[in-house]
Each structure stands twice: as structure tokens, then as C-alpha cells.
């Protein structure tokens with residue numbers, strides 16, 4: 001099949017793989033954090049907050065790169081339903097990359113906790129203090145993280161389907177790898 005389709009621009013590819021690693025790390029840190037009552041809880045949460053804010057900033061940069069550089073088109077022979085699923089899941093991933101860190105930040109603000117990124121760097125609150133809002137946002141953060149993980153699993157399955165079964169150049173448009 002066609003393997004000479006165009007690629008995502010370099011900035012989009014670098015951001016994709018960097019953020020994939022960071023987001024997967026964050027999902028595991030998050031789950032490990034809430035499952036631990038040892039002193040590791042404090043240590044994990046000290047990593048979780050700045051890394052989450054870094055993901056938020058990178059997601060904004062990535063959206064700008066995306067809007068300035070249209071992605072390579074999907075193969076013309078891909079069924080319309082699969083094209084729709086690809087576009088919908090990509091925009092859902094972008095949305096979750098922005099909303100999950102914002103909900104985490106809002107949750108801590110609503111709980112009245114200082115949002116410390118380091119010993120001295122403190123972010124301003126973005127939500128008024130409210131125990132009810134804290135509880136709702138806490139659950140929302142966990143459910144959205146679960147939705148992100150499920151969407152990632154579907155995305156991984158689709159990427160492998162393109163790369164191993166259809167061999168239609170979609171996977172290499174993101175890896176940059178071109179078999180000779």
C-alpha cells in the first residue's frame with residue numbers, strides 16, 4: 001500500500017511523542033498517588049502538579065502548531081466512519097489534555113490548598129473555595145483521567161491497525177520512519 005504519504009511537521013511529531021510519554025507517566029503517577037498512604041504520596045504529588053501544568057502549557061503550544069500546520073490527509077480509501085472516529089478522538093484527546101490539568105488546578109483552588117509548583121513558585125487560585133465544588137472537581141478529575149486512558153487505548157489500537165494491518169503510511173506520518 002501507499003507508504004509515501006506526507007508527514008506531520010517535526011514540531012508536531014516531537015510534541016506528540018514527548019506528550020505521550022508525559023501523559024502516560026502522569027496517569028500512572030496519579031493512580032499510584034491516590035493508592036499510597038506512605039511518604040511516597042507527598043513525593044508523587046510534588047511531581048504530579050508541576051508536570052500537569054507543564055502538560056497544560058505544552059498542549060497550548062501544540063494546538064498553535066496544529067492550527068498553523070494542517071495534518072497530512074488520512075488515506076482516501078479509509079471508510080468515512082473511521083475518518084470520523086479518527087478526527088473525533090483526536091479532538092477529544094486535545095480537549096482532555098487541556099481540561100484535565102485545569103480541573104486539577106481548580107480542584108486544589110476549591111479545596112483552599114496552595115497550588116505549589118516548587119518550594120517557592122505558587123500559582124494563583126482559579127476557583128473560589130467551596131468544599132462541594134472540591135468534591136465534584138475531585139471526581140471529575142479522576143473520571144476525565146479514566147476517559148483519557150480509554151481514549152488512548154482506542155488510539156493505540158487504531159495506530160497499530162494502520163501500522164501493522166493496513167500499512168497505509170498513517171503510523172509513519174507520526175513516527176517519521178520511512179522503510180527503504
Ligand code: HEM
Pocket residue numbers: 023026027028029030031033034045048049051052053055097100101102104105108115141142145146148
Ligand atoms: C494531564 C494532566 C493530568 C493527569 C493525566 C492527571 C491524572 C490524575 C489521576 C489519574 C489521578 C488519580 C485519580 C483517582 O484515581 O482518584 C489524579 C489525582 C490528582 N491530581 Fe491529577 N492529573 C493531571 C494534572 C493535574 C494537575 C495540573 C493538578 C494540580 C495542579 C493535579 C492534581 C491532582 C490531585 C490533587 C489529585 C488527588 C491526589 C490525592 O487525592 O491524593 N492533577 N490526577
Ligand code: HEM
Pocket residue numbers: 016019020021023024066071072074086090091093094152155156159160170171172173174175
Ligand atoms: C497518551 C498518549 C497519546 C496522546 C495523548 C496522543 C494524541 C494524539 C493526537 C491529539 C493526535 C492528532 C494529531 C493531529 O491531528 O494534530 C495523534 C495522532 C497520532 N498518534 Fe497519538 N497520542 C498518544 C499516543 C500514541 C501512541 C502510543 C501511538 C502509536 C503507537 C500514536 C500514534 C499516532 C498516530 C499514528 C497519529 C496520526 C494519526 C493521523 O494521521 O490521523 N499515538 N495522537
